[in-house]
Amino acid sequence: MRWTPLRAGTAGAVLALAAVGGWQAAVAVGNGWQASAATVDKPLQPFSVDPSWVRSGTPNFRAVETARSPDGRSITGLWACDGPTTFEWRFGLDETVHLLEGRVEVEYLGRRFVIEPGHTAVFHAGTTAVWHVPSHAKKVFKLHHPGRLVLWWRKLFAAESTPAPATT
Numbered sequence: 001m002r003w004t005p006l007r008a009g010t011a012g013a014v015l016a017l018a019a020v021g022g023w024q025a026a027v028a029v030g031n032g033w034q035a036s037a038a039t040v041d042k043p044l045q046p047f048s049v050d051p052s053w054v055r056s057g058t059p060n061f062r063a064v065e066t067a068r069s070p071d072g073r074s075i076t077g078l079w080a081c082d083g084p085t086t087f088e089w090r091f092g093l094d095e096t097v098h099l100l101e102g103r104v105e106v107e108y109l110g111r112r113f114v115i116e117p118g119h120t121a122v123f124h125a126g127t128t129a130v131w132h133v134p135s136h137a138k139k140v141f142k143l144h145h146p147g148r149l150v151l152w153w154r155k156l157f158a159a160e161s162t163p164a165p166a167t168t
Helices: 010-021 023-031 148-161
Strands: 054-057 060-068 074-082 085-090 094-102 104-108 111-115 120-123 128-133 136-144
Touching: 074 128
Parallel strands: none
Antiparallel strands: 054 085, 060 074, 074 136, 085 128, 094 120, 094 136, 104 111, 104 128
């Protein structure tokens, strides 16, 4: 497939997206994702997680979805937690987080790191992290379904990087 520059106007964008990203993207543009004309107040709403995820404390979780792609594969929102608390988080989708407030100490894939305001971190679908929130944390999140090919690719390379069991 040959790349051609976009022409001005929606029709050119729709055709270019159809060629590059498939008809779902073209339909989304053609149906018109509208730019904001005003702000919208979307307050954080309380939610709970599986109690077995909580290792200590009584977390006060709140979140709100702020945007969703037309195909449902990407979701953006805000999330907050009050602690002190330590909990597991099991990622069903790829998630990119950007911390706005507070501090989070994370154990993920055998590593420990701290997320502070201004920091961004990425977590992959099918993995688990342990989060410790000493006081409060608020983040922007972006959830994205990586697709079957990416999941297969990750599984293939995870299997290759796992050492074989010792034989006796």
